[in-house]
Amino acid sequence: MSGLEPLDLARVQFAFTVSFHIIFPAITIGLASFLAVLEGLWLKTGKELYRDLYHFWLKIFAVNFGMGVVSGLVMSYQFGTNWSVFSEFAGSVTGPLLAYEVLTAFFLEAGFLGVMLFGWNRVGPGLHFFATLMVAIGTLISTFWILASNSWMHTPQGHEIVDGRIIPVDWLAVIFNPSFPYRLLHMATAAFLATAFFVGASAAWHLLRGNDNPAIRKMLSMAMWMALLVAPVQMLIGDFHGLNTLKYQPAKIAAIEGHWDNSSGGPTPLILFGMPDMQSEQTRYTVEIPYLGSLILRHSLSEPIPALKDFPPEDRPYSPLVFWSFRLMVGLGLVMIACGVWSALLRRKGALYSSRPFLHVLQWMGPSGVLAILAGWFTTEVGRQPWVVYGVMRTSEAVSKHGVAQMSLTLVLFVLIYFVVFGIGLVYMLHLVRKGPVLSEGREVSIGGPGHLRTPARPLSAADENIRAEQKDQLSERN
Structure with missing residues (x-):
């Protein structure tokens, strides 16, 4: 690319990929907590309204979560491909912090995500709510470690430089560096606000088109x-x-x-x-x-x-x-x-x-x-x-x-692939939003546990949630 050095192209590429990536974790953090609140309110009040909203936003959460994971993997690889000198110099700090994120947050989210997405009719309501809580907590733990690593790069503490490499000497100082508490709170709160306006705009869109119901x-x-x-x-x-x-x-x-x-x-x-x-x-x-x-x-x-x-x-x-x-x-x-x-x-x-x-x-x-x-x-x-x-x-x-040729080619490929893959994902997610929540309207719906219908939920499907209930009615009539 004319006039740009490899450094410039590496910075543009990283800025592009991280900008695309941050959209999905931000909404994931907010939606996970929103889902936990909805399910908790349903368990406390027994109102079907909260359960209907839970199922509606669960599908959107699943699509968003998947795109966040995929785009996040690219970020990790770029540290080795485009910023290898940095990785060699500071990897003894950033490497363990990112590993802690995987061990404490990603495994927690992945472990309970399956129960959250597919276990509605397979486990009891208490266990399902626990799984939702664990996923929500996992997103916040992930935020903790990512912000600890990034904040250390802004206000580095707790290290020494030995033989041209950074060596951590005080992990508490590394993690709780001076800018970390403020940046963690600022990012987590921003994620909740971003989700609030995403949810609010979805409701406004439906109300403006006459889709006025208690869930909206x-x-x-x-x-x-x-x-x-x-x-x-x-x-x-x-x-x-x-x-x-x-x-x-x-x-x-x-x-x-x-x-x-x-x-x-x-x-x-x-x-x-x-x-x-x-x-x-x-x-x-x-x-x-x-x-x-x-x-x-x-x-x-x-x-x-x-x-x-x-x-x-x-x-x-x-x-x-x-x-x-x-x-x-x-x-x-x-x-x-x-x-x-x-x-x-x-x-x-x-x-x-x-x-x-x-x-x-x-x-x-x-x-x-x-x-x-x-x-x-x-x-x-x-x-x-x-x-x-x-x-x-x-x-x-x-x-x-x-070289310039290598960086230019990979940047162009990233732009094309990202707009195609994640563009399709965003369009599909907005399609789910336009469908709106489906009200159960007093129909008996399984809440899971022994003896209940054991058809797993389908979070990536835009089909009407009432199909499952209709199938249950048909089975009862045959018997």
């Missing part, structure tokens, strides 16, 4: 309660994360703010919009709020924040991308908070399910959580540059020695 209403209600309660908490977590980043990665903060010069010595304004220019070392066409940058990041009206000119040019992140990706993330977060508040006002008026302007907005907000996650990861990872292990190893030192 319950989906919307639960999603909007999540948005109302969690979106403000996410903004608070983000504030703490920003303060942590200011302490350990000040160049990233300067790039996010588009702030270049502290020679005046005064407080730093908040630049709402502008065009950072790396060549001229300034941000053009700025729209600013005086003092607010210092107030947010320093909690002071006089103390300035770091400026990009405080760092050598070779140590500065690429501000234009970081500047705008951060604003996209924050902007979407503010809209999520507004949607949560709007839903609360409509709920008080009894118009939550009938306000077409609100439903139209919510429908378009369906991908907002995923977009915010992608923007946040771009801010985090591009803002870490030019380091792959911050302050320890540069990205340019970590790449494998491949």
Whole structure:
């Protein structure tokens, strides 16, 4: 590819694959917990509504989980193919952390996933609920280890460099590095929000088309309660994360703010919009709020924040991308908070399910959580540059020695294969969403256990769930 070096192509390839991958784990984390809540409510209340919603979202979860596993395997291989120098240098830290993720989370999820997907009519309701809980917990444990590994690359602790390789000397310091708690909470909460708006948009889509039933209403209600309660908490977590980043990665903060010069010595304004220019070392066409940058990041009206000119040019992140990706993330977060508040006002008026302007907005907000996650990861990872292990190893030192032709060919193949394979998966998942939940409407449906119909559930099928019940009725008539 003209004008790009192997390093550039390796970075583009990794960014492409990880961006595709993160969509699926984010929804998997949220849906797994959502399914656990639905099944728990069904067991507690006995209302068929929750069971119907469980079966509906279980099929979507299964498709999403499968695509997440497949896309995640590619990420692991890329450490060896495109970033072999990094793997040799830091593999003694990242390797065990990823292995712990497999041993504690992936095995847990895989072990109970079969019961969760196919055991509804084969095991009792208590055991099935336990399996759902284990899968939900497994997704959170997986998040724990992945974020521990990635956070260590941002704020490395607990290691020594011996003979040109990193050697861990304190695993607690490695795992619970300074940025890890904030990044773990930020990512987990983002996954719940992304799922809430995915579920809420699905309900809004059906209501706008006249498919108004108790299951659809319950989906919307639960999603909007999540948005109302969690979106403000996410903004608070983000504030703490920003303060942590200011302490350990000040160049990233300067790039996010588009702030270049502290020679005046005064407080730093908040630049709402502008065009950072790396060549001229300034941000053009700025729209600013005086003092607010210092107030947010320093909690002071006089103390300035770091400026990009405080760092050598070779140590500065690429501000234009970081500047705008951060604003996209924050902007979407503010809209999520507004949607949560709007839903609360409509709920008080009894118009939550009938306000077409609100439903139209919510429908378009369906991908907002995923977009915010992608923007946040771009801010985090591009803002870490030019380091792959911050302050320890540069990205340019970590790449494998491949040629431009090799990297170009594999990048093109990745793009083509991903859009075909995962494009089909996404289309099918959206097809399941359009089908909507099927209400049992008082029909007796097996809840599993000895003596019950032992036909396994089919999570990847879009067929009507009532088929199983009709088959049971036919068997009873023959007998």
